[in-house]
Amino acid sequence: MTASSAPTAPAAASAADDPRRQLLLHWLAARPAGLALRADTLRPASADASFRRYFRVDAEGSGDATLIVMDAPPDKEDVERFCRIAQGLRDGGLSAPRVLALDRERGLVLLSDLGGTTYLDALLQARRQDRPARCDELMRDALQALVRLQGLRLELPSYDRERLQAEMDLFPQWYVQRHLQAELTPVERQGLRRVMDALLDNVLAQPVVPVHRDFHSRNLMVLQPGQECGNPGVLDFQDAVLGPVSYDLVSLLRDAYIEWPEQQQIDWAVRYWEIARAAGLAVDRDFGAFYRDFEWMGLQRQLKVLGIFARLNHRDGKAQYLQDLPLVLRYARGVASRYAEFAPLLRLLDRLHGVQHRDGYTF
16 A cells, blocks of 8 residues: 655565565566666665565666665556556656566566655655745646646556445455454444445546556655656556546545545645646546545545555554554544534444544534
8 A cells, every 4th residue: 555665775584584685686686678787786666555576676787876676566566567568657757767678477577766755754754844945836736747647547446346345345444443352333334325325326436547556655756856757756556447536636635544624635635726727637626525525535445444454464564554543543543523414424423433423514
């Protein structure tokens, strides 16, 4: 689900302890694409919530000082899909990695290096330094790139009702039952079903565009001046689909890893809406209606993310994602408290977290 910067020290595990790494070292030694790569410099480049791993390696005489190697076990990941989408993004003027070499049978890909500074790194630094203009600059670049992405013609699977429902089902299964060790009452189960049905009806009625699915600060890279097509570098796009126009905007503005004041979210949402309309995207002509769709789309995503982060901890042993649950929960509660349709969800969240329930809907 995410890619993030990681230390650049050599990996501690030896090749003998890691058969996939040994396979990767042999591949690099064979000079893929005729490139001279210093296999002894191989080190982790990012952490990922999937089965993929990324390594950085020094190169000699290739025009790039460093390159990225993606290790994607072929029984769990589709490297051809990754490469196809990467090329489609690059053809559309986005800064996606160049695919330099591919071993599809072993699930190994050699990529250009978009650097080690994520948007999250840069945005947090800018906030610490009290540089709001820098945050605004980066986010406006991301909004421009998002509109460009949404205008592309890419052959992608549909983000259909079944897939959207399966994502939300992670919430009761992994967050409620496994993480909180709680059981839904029959009334709560029926109420949650009504909420989910309302969300699905809304998001499936939205205009359909290419959707990255994780267009957020850990998957966007800060590039050097003149590098590629400019900010942001775009990573982790292999799960792209055709789906609701507001999905990626929610990922960006209601990021699970960095929180923005609601007024700032609205300001950037307005700027996106203006750019999208100017580009001919089929966003609602009324911003109020568009923002309502944005909020409802966000709630679908937040229910999914609560389930995914709980699953990453309990199934995959990645406890670091638990620290991000409170922010996602705040997003979900905020939307649930503003719309009467989501009263059953708000009551459920109140009960699960010991909050005294008080009605007070905005819409």
